[in-house]
Each structure stands twice: as C-alpha cells, then as structure tokens.
Amino acid sequence: WDIALCATGTAVAGENALVLAVLFYTPSLRAPMFLLIGSLALGDLLAGLGLVANFAVRYLLRPPSEAAELAAAGLLLAAFSASVCSLLAITVDRYLSLYNALTYHSERTLGFTCAMVLLMWLLCLGVGLLPLLGWNCLRDQSSCSILRPVTKDNAAVLAVTFLLLFALMMQLYLQICKIAFRHAQQIAVQHQFIATAQATSTRKGLSTLSLILGTFALCWIPFAIYSLVADSSYPAVYTYSLALPATCNSLINPIIYAFRNPDIQKSLWLACCGCIPSTFSSRPRTSSDV
Numbered sequence: 001w002d003i004a005l006c007a008t009g010t011a012v013a014g015e016n017a018l019v020l021a022v023l024f025y026t027p028s029l030r031a032p033m034f035l036l037i038g039s040l041a042l043g044d045l046l047a048g049l050g051l052v053a054n055f056a057v058r059y060l061l062r063p064p065s066e067a068a069e070l071a072a073a074g075l076l077l078a079a080f081s082a083s084v085c086s087l088l089a090i091t092v093d094r095y096l097s098l099y100n101a102l103t104y105h106s107e108r109t110l111g112f113t114c115a116m117v118l119l120m121w122l123l124c125l126g127v128g129l130l131p132l133l134g135w136n137c138l139r140d141q142s143s144c145s146i147l148r149p150v151t152k153d154n155a156a157v158l159a160v161t162f163l164l165l166f167a168l169m170m171q172l173y174l175q176i177c178k179i180a181f182r183h184a185q186q187i188a189v190q191h192q193f194i195a196t197a198q199a200t201s202t203r204k205g206l207s208t209l210s211l212i213l214g215t216f217a218l219c220w221i222p223f224a225i226y227s228l229v230a231d232s233s234y235p236a237v238y239t240y241s242l243a244l245p246a247t248c249n250s251l252i253n254p255i256i257y258a259f260r261n262p263d264i265q266k267s268l269w270l271a272c273c274g275c276i277p278s279t280f281s282s283r284p285r286t287s288s289d290v
Helices: 002-025 032-059 066-099 110-129 152-190 192-229 236-258 262-273
Strands: none
Touching (some): 066 110, 152 192
C-alpha cells in the first residue's frame, strides 16, 4: 500500500509539474482563471511530493526522526488543503463569471486574484504547521487518528471542515446550473436561431459540473467520513483503501481542469510537436470550458 501511494505521488507530481510548466512558459496563459488552475496544480504537485517524502521518512530514513515525520505530515496537510481550497476558488470564480458577467473582467483583475491566492496559501501553510506546533500524537499513541501523527480530535476538525467546504462547492454549482439555465432560456427567446448551440453548450456545462462534483465526492467523501468515525485501532487496510482514491483525485484534477481547456491543449500541442492539428476547435471559449 505504501508503495502504491508513493507511485501515485510520483505520477501526481509529474503530471502537475507538466501543467505548471505549460502555464509558466506560455505568456498568453496569464488570466486569473489560469492562475487558479496553476494554484491547484501547485497544491497537487506538493501533495505528490509529500506522499513521496512520507514514504522516504518511513522506510529510508534511519534512525527515524520525529521532526521529519511531522514535517512530512505538515507538507501533506498544507498541500491537500491548498488543493481543496483551490478547487473552491475555481468554483467561486466560475460562479462570479456568470453571476456578474458584465463586471467580472473589470473586478477580477490579475492583481486581485494574486492577492486572494496568496492569502489562501498562507492559510494552508498555517494548517501545515499545525503538526509541528502540537497537533500530533507522538507523545500519546492512544490519541492517534488514522491520519497519524494527527490526533483523533484534530482529524475530526479537518474532516468536518472539508465536508463543509464540499457542501459550499455543491451549493455554488447548483447556483451555476440555475444561472446557466436562465441564460439559455433568455437567449432562446431572443435569438431562436442560436438556441440549439446554446443548449449544446449548456448540456456540456452540466456534464462538466457532474464530472467535477462526482469525481471529487467519490474520491474524498468516503475518506473524510471514515476519518470522523475511525481511530488508530482500526485495521490499516481500511485507511489505505480509502486514502488511495483520495490521492488519486490529485491525479484526475489536471485532466478535468487543465488538459480539457482549449488554450492549454493548444500549448501542449505546440510544445510536443510544434504544430496544432487541423481538427483542433477554434471556437470561442465559454464558461463551461473553464
């Protein structure tokens, strides 16, 4: 199981490093939307590195070091917190792009988005420092949770916070669906001849939202609920079997949020073969593509 987690972490780190490289070396990808995608990729990259570091601390570091174990746990907490918060930030950005469509581009400037992302990362780094500041059970093994060295009570706090963030994401996506349907109806009434194209775009948007929420829920919800009810006395195989799908979410995120984006696809084609295939769609980007 630990080897599987380490291999998954390596794949996660490599995949998200590719996303960051494309965003960094492509000057046209400097919009606030891509900054949020980059924040998500950075969080997932650090999560992958954290899984590899955790494996190294447990099996390669001799003699074992409490400081190294706490640092590896802190890296994982900070990275996965940044990943989840970046997903929430992308959700909020999508909602605002529809709710305030007329003023969105003037209000959501690159500087404003950078400031928000910086604050979010400072908060997540603070979460990552908690194991080093006392949120650990190294002195009392009986208080350990399944997220060793985090204590049972602190793991419950993290799990409840995660479930609340997921509930907020779901509520925002429901509002996005309502706004999208309302826009589709208005356009269909005013311009009957483009109603079919708008309906197609709306259906694609709904399928994208279903993919996002479904993947996120399947990967993380079982692990979060298990963290609430289980403790260190439960068989480790249960923890591993639920933790592995949760880490795989960081492997799926680049596919959903980055590689499906037409601009990033174009940059990847240019980087790989120096050309863009003739079948590549050049249609204008809509909110459902983001």
